[in-house]
Amino acid sequence: MQRAVRVVVKGRVQGVGFRPFIYGLASRLNIKGTVQNNVDGVIIIGEGEWNNLLQFNGQIKESAPRLSRIEYVAVDDITYKGYEEFSIIPSVATGKEVSLISPDAAVCEDCINEMNNPLDRRYKFPFINCTQCGPRYSIIHKLPYDRPYTTMASFHMCTVCREEYTDPTNRRHHAQPICCAQCGPRLELRMSNGQVCEGEEAINKAILLLKSNKIVAVKGIGGYHLACNARAEEPINQLRKVKHRPKRPFAVMADCLETVMEMCEMTDVEEAVLNSSEMPITLLKKKPSYPLSDCIAPRLSTLGVMLPYTPLHHLLFREGLNGLVMTSANVSGSPILYKDDDCSFNQLRALSDAILTHDRPIYRPIDDSVVQCERDQITLLRRARGYAPDPLKTYAPVDSILALGGNQKNAFALGVGSHIFVSPHIGDLDHEEMVGAFREHLAHYKKWLGFKEKYVVIDKHPLYETNRLARELGSNVLKVQHHHAHHVSCMEEHGLKKPTLGIILDGTGYGNDGHVWGFELLYGDKGSFERLGHLRYTPLPGGEKAVKEPWRNAVGMLINSFSQEGRELACALFPDRKREIDLIENMVKKGVNTPLGGTCGRLFDAVSAMLGVCSVSTYEGEAAIKLAEFGQDQAKKGEHYPFQIHDLNGTIQLDFSSGLYEIASDRLSMKPTRTIAQAFHRTVVEMSVQMVMSAVKKRPDLNRNVVLSGGSFQNFFLRDELKKELSERGFEVFTHRLIPCHDGGLSVGQLIIASEWISRQSAKKGSEKDVYRSPS
Known part of the structure; x- marks a missing residue:
């Protein structure tokens, strides 16, 4: 007997190949109907034999794409209409909740293999991607996650890319950043003497410069890096000089795990993290035979290491290069450079000898994440690329609450429904340039989430920049004591409700x-x-x-x-x-x-x-x-x-x-x-x-x-x-795992404390005046 169901799937189900996955699953089980994105998530109409529908519903969770994160599946019986096929229909920008967007993901092994295959049409193509890898958060203007709402909108797909994009059986079906050498983006190298090289010549010239101990600004997923040869002291010392960073350690990007093992000790857990879709900077213990200069991480026994996470990174590791110092392109204490305008290029020229750039715009900048592993535990020290903007699930009533965090290692948090959206690591709000970056990030999150704060939560420190920012927002402002926020952030991470020692x-x-x-x-x-x-x-x-x-x-x-x-x-x-x-x-x-x-x-x-x-x-x-x-x-x-x-x-x-x-x-x-x-x-x-x-x-x-x-x-x-x-x-x-133990996790505690205070005031039917209040 034919039956019909409506399935709603919520979570991180956009930008991860979820609709093609559903299409393939429906085809195998002879199910007819539709699958569609909306702001709430993915909506599936399925018609078929009841046993097949049961298998279909079970496999949605069991076999979902690796980048997806399913939080909720609801199945309802509906009237049978008699669909003749299963199809992916256009997305709609409707819904009550916010769908979870995949963070930017490191290039996958399938794409790397294609890029290295001389017979493949994307051979040596520096922007290769599919539904399981590539830029996400950094290119999205608004939801739902479709190409017109990304910085890829201006790149018109060639005939072959269009066929791949529309073919439900193809690995690139609805891969929004899909492209090839014919339809762009375009790569170019801008030399300090005004010379410009394009395409493969740009990569080859950049490699020669790096081997000649020059500094090259490289455009990544979330901004520009400054790169130099990790095995030469001269460019590293110059890098310290131009960044005004005399002793703070640099991170190293190694070409492969074998190079990492040459430099550092590495456990199975650390190897898995380095190879994950997040590919964060991972702090590893240097080997006694550590072959690099001490000037990379002066007087430290650990080194921050990452693997190439974009196709362009992979293409740079040729002709004997196997290790690059990779640090954000900025003067220490300033925001990461990511725009392609005259102002940014002038700053990049002052920091580097050449600029390896391209014409795919970065909509939102994001830094590299940093993790440390201890036995089988992974601890986030900087939550950014690969992890943000994944929200935290909460049972506290946090809706419409904005927590601004602290002045150091700033990250703000917004309460939306049953989720806490924590911004990527922003940095220290020590001067107006960083405050400007904070404002840009906040405006983006509010636009993306359709968020309007009713309460703003800040630290009690009277001189924190967040104090001024809260006044500008003009909502009810609540003050939370610094260490109480730390305490509660750890409690929230572990779901602790009863009073605890901290x-x-x-x-x-x-x-x-x-x-x-x-x-x-x-x-x-x-x-x-x-x-x-x-x-x-x-x-x-x-x-x-x-x-x-x-x-x-x-x-x-x-x-x-x-x-x-x-x-x-x-x-x-x-x-x-x-x-x-x-x-x-x-x-x-x-x-x-x-x-x-x-x-x-x-x-x-x-x-x-x-x-x-x-x-x-x-x-x-x-x-x-x-x-x-x-x-x-x-x-x-x-x-x-x-x-x-x-x-x-x-x-x-x-x-x-x-x-x-x-x-x-x-x-x-x-x-x-x-x-x-x-x-x-x-x-x-x-x-x-x-x-x-x-x-x-x-x-x-x-x-x-x-x-x-x-x-x-x-x-x-x-x-x-x-x-x-x-x-x-x-x-x-x-102890902390997903939320940084330092001030980067402060906003989570602030948000939860404010939520409780508001709930209690509401229960007392207290008035809501625009005044400063102190929950703790």
Whole structure:
């Protein structure tokens, strides 16, 4: 007996070859009807024998394309109409929800094989793609995902491409960026002398320049990279000079896994991540026989590595090139360059010796993602290409809430229905150029999602740029405490509802008492929190200057804790800065431009400076990162430095003064830096554990779930050792995986906290005035 059903599939089902997949499945099972995209997802009308329809519905989930992500399938019986065939019908821009768009995907193996086949019509074609690979997010103007709504709209398909595009049995059926050498895009190399090369000549000339130790700007999926030979110091040092990036590590693109294995150690999990459709930058441990210059990642034991993820990248790896330094084309702290206008080209000329570009526009820029693997776990450190714009599913009522995140590692979040859309990594909002990039990203997301915010959520820090941005938006503005947002972001990732303990270790966060927090023990949920414990406050001479010059932080701590003896220790540790130490002593005693703070990041900075590892930071977290190099490779058990635990009006206070004194003494007595750093790492773990144990001793009723969040947990030793130590004491510990532990995940926590506050106010029938409010 013939039956008819209507199937609605929601999730990431556009731009991933889903309709051709449905067409093929229907053909095999002798099902007639239609498949169509709309804004909600994919709508299928199927008619056939009941057993065939049952198989059809089952295989939709079981055999879906690899880039798809099905969240919901609804099947309803409908009236049988008697379709004579199964067909793909045109998309419609209707629907109530937002369909999930596939992130940009690395070029697939099938396309690479075609590109390397001299008999294939796309031989050496730098823009080859299919339904399972190629640009998505970076070229989409609006939904639904169809060619007219992408930057490929101006490229008219040749006859052969059109046949492939319309053939339901073809791998490129409805591959929106489909193209070939006949119908474009076109590649060209712009030389500094004004010469322009096109097509294969452009690639060959670019290779010669790279082999000659020149810097070439290369247009990728989400913006321009600056590329140079990874095996030559001269162009790498020049790259540092033009980018104003003296020490921050660069990433390397290797031609293949064999080259990666020559440079770094690699587990099966890391190999799988490197080869995935996301192809992120993956942090790997350098081999003892590491063949590249130390100037790529100075004084670090790890290297960020990625594989070629566009056809153009693959074509560059010829004639002996097998490793390229690949870094975003911008001056450090500025937005990535991605436009093809005179202003961008002028900037690219100042940064490089030649520009390898093409005429397929990038609609939205996106940086490379960064991940780190630990055993079988993958942790996102920068969420961008390959992962964004995939949303997070939530059960919280987040609709119409916009969370702006923080000032560092910014990423905002929008609540739409039952999803949280987190923007790609934007960067630090330190100047107007970056704020402009933020505004562009936000405007795009709002247009794409049809989003209109009813509430805007910001951090409590009064000087954050997001504060001004929120006022401009003109909606109800809610303020959320920094570390509460960190706490709840980890809870949300793991679906934790009941109050939990939270160890929040980071660099800087504005506290409810006006001081700088960052070594916190919190207890609470999305509705509220208690501050159960923290590190004792010490002065930060010069405020932000103490962050950039960690030696100032160390001097402030020593003088604050030990007065005259502390000054003498500071002079002994920093003998070339005695005059400045006198000024800092005066600042500390008089409290002039010297905020108080107790943060893990600043504690790491101070110890790093005291040990001579890093006295002045040239990039965020440099002092702590370099100290971690000495402290992590160690036996898990061992001595730690002394510290005291005090009760300060019912709040636990960690006092590390005695430990700081011993570290200074050990340094001056020439104890090995590695030994001191290892003991310090163990001390931070021990202080955190004892803070938790003190809290549960005072309050045995506390839930024994613990979340770990904050930027300091990018130090995997701290994360893993704390997890192990607490687990041995009966706690269940949760850490970040999909949401960055640093401020890149802040907006998720902000959004959830605001959602709860709004729900409670609604239940109380509170008024909604356009005023500043503080959920936490």
